[in-house]
Amino acid sequence: MILKIFFWVILLKLALSTSDDFTYNGFKGVNLSLDGLAGITSDGLLKLTNASRHAMGHVFLSVPLRFKTPQDNVLSFSTTFVFAIVPEYPTLGGAGFTFVLSPSRDLTQASPNYFLGLFNMTDNGNPSNHIFAVEFDTWDSPEAEDINNNHVGIDINSYISNKSTPAGFTSDYDGKFKNLNLLSGEPMQAWIEYDGIEMQFNVTLSPLWTPKPKIALLSSTINLSSIILDHMYVGFSASVGPSYSYHYLLGWSFKMNGAVPELNLSSLPPLPQNMASIKEKAKILSLWLPLAFLGLVLVIAGAIVVGVRKKKFSELREDWELDFASNRFSFEQLYKATRGFKDENLLGIGGFGRVYRGVLPASKVEVAVKRVSHESKQGVREFVAEIVSLGKLRHRNLVQLLGYCRRKGELLLVYEYMPNGSLDNFLFFEDKQTLDWDRRFQIIKCVAFGLQYLHEGWDQVVIHRDIKASNVLLDSDMNGRLGDFGLARLYDHGAAPQTTNVVGTLGFLAPELARACKVTTSSDVFAFGAFLLEVACGRRAIEPNKQEIEQVLVDWVFANWKMGMIHETKDPKLGEDYVLEELDLVLKLGLFCSHPMPSARPSMRQVTQILHGDVPLPQLLPCQSHFSESRRVVSFQKLHILDLVAIQCVQLHLGGERLFGGSTSRNDTSLIPNGS
The missing domain is CATH 1.20.890 (cAMP-dependent Protein Kinase, Chain A)
Structure with a gap:
């Protein structure tokens, strides 16, 4: 009997030691728990994601490992793995992947994108998650407070890293830091080590076939006793956003209480390319x-x-464009994607060009291609530089600008495709379904967040200059995204805006532009105010066919507010299905934002706080000056509409000004309301 007990104890110890120490030089025949996009290729590659978008994949060891002693002390552990990230576009990541310790293998309730397949909006930051991860992130997400789009970070119960650093390594040869591009598509090796006694956590990174650097990339003292449970699952999580990336693991080794076994690099499976x-x-x-x-x-x-x-398929290519090669599409690509720019793929006609739906031949990515006519060579280099800069914007409420193409006489801008089209189609056209109030209010908040990011959340201040319902696009979930950055201007934070030509759409131009010709964040706020009234009232900013008092939306709502009848301006299609307090807030906030005095308007940060109820809406005073000054500005716009059209036609020759924007609506000429 004693011998039998001794025999089973020995077997149990052998089983535990085997599960706590494993090395996979490739993953053929390995028993792992996979879900989502994760899978193992015939060559033995572990593929965490594929060409899908807004999705995630997970892989875990099938059995949990013991991470604590009976005295509740966290055990030491170490791991190394070889990975490669192959992106859809060379400079555009699809989010990232993590090495993760989790109390459960089931993370199917998590979200993709910047949530990294680990958390969602409700459980993020919750101590009961007991999730510890190291992220290898290729997306600069404002929500995650990322430091850049190429970093390594330590995540504890949240997608917001406790500590992060740019990806790279310190050379043992010269002691200099060398950057590593996670999106290079090249294999890299990572080491992750935790000393349970010293509570020291180290992450090290290097190119494949390079010895492990002596200096760790990321070091931190962390007490994991309250984070890690007795038993935890070990594995990886990856997610993608608007653009996809393939996240591959070529090999993986793990060890509890000891130095991790080395991988046999020569026997690792090759990458598909x-x-x-x-x-x-x-x-x-x-x-x-x-x-x-x-x-x-x-x-x-x-x-x-x-x-x-x-x-x-001739194109214009100059030497200076080599710096922007990764952001340039060939005309042949776009021609095939749109099937020769046929009318059946036409999404809309704006004041400055036509927009077509397309599917890129190689990647099968859906895009929107805007063709903009131009004849001048002046300012093209600066324009392309700005387009490439705007392509680096990353926010869930902005339409992603993917790149450009240049031909004789025209420029082509390539955007992320939005399947539900523009918001104005749902507001102003009878053949579209009516948006209920809850959806309208959500779209308003989406656009407000996107505009706040443009003004405050990026490396430079971005002035959109053409905010209106026709430039708000709806994704597959009917979330609002601000698009069409063809008129946008950039300047550094703290710098004074430069004088510029007045461009945009009548009804959305701030009064001060007629005097100073300087676009500011405040002039964007004015246009946002008119946009709020468009959404709440279900009518365009200017409708010349109506009675004079009703022609200008801002003035009409203001007049009704003075008479105590502001709710009478709501969209009749809403019926009685709306929240009165929210409707009242949107209408009054629209007037507040469209105040003729720039200093009286709120910032977009204040707007988002007001919309979420964090701060109250300031009291709007019924001063006569607001009404009279607004009327004078509108009268100026009406009297000189032909002059403005002529000015903008001249500006189409660039002359140092980038004038490639406007509506994507079939019935919106951008300059002349309602196509009149």
């Missing part, structure tokens, strides 16, 4: 000899085809 390259070269070699005698015929025929094709 390497295999494709080898197969392609072999295919070319096998075809070359049999087809050699047809070479002359093919060369002649090819020259003819290339000549025709070159003329059809």
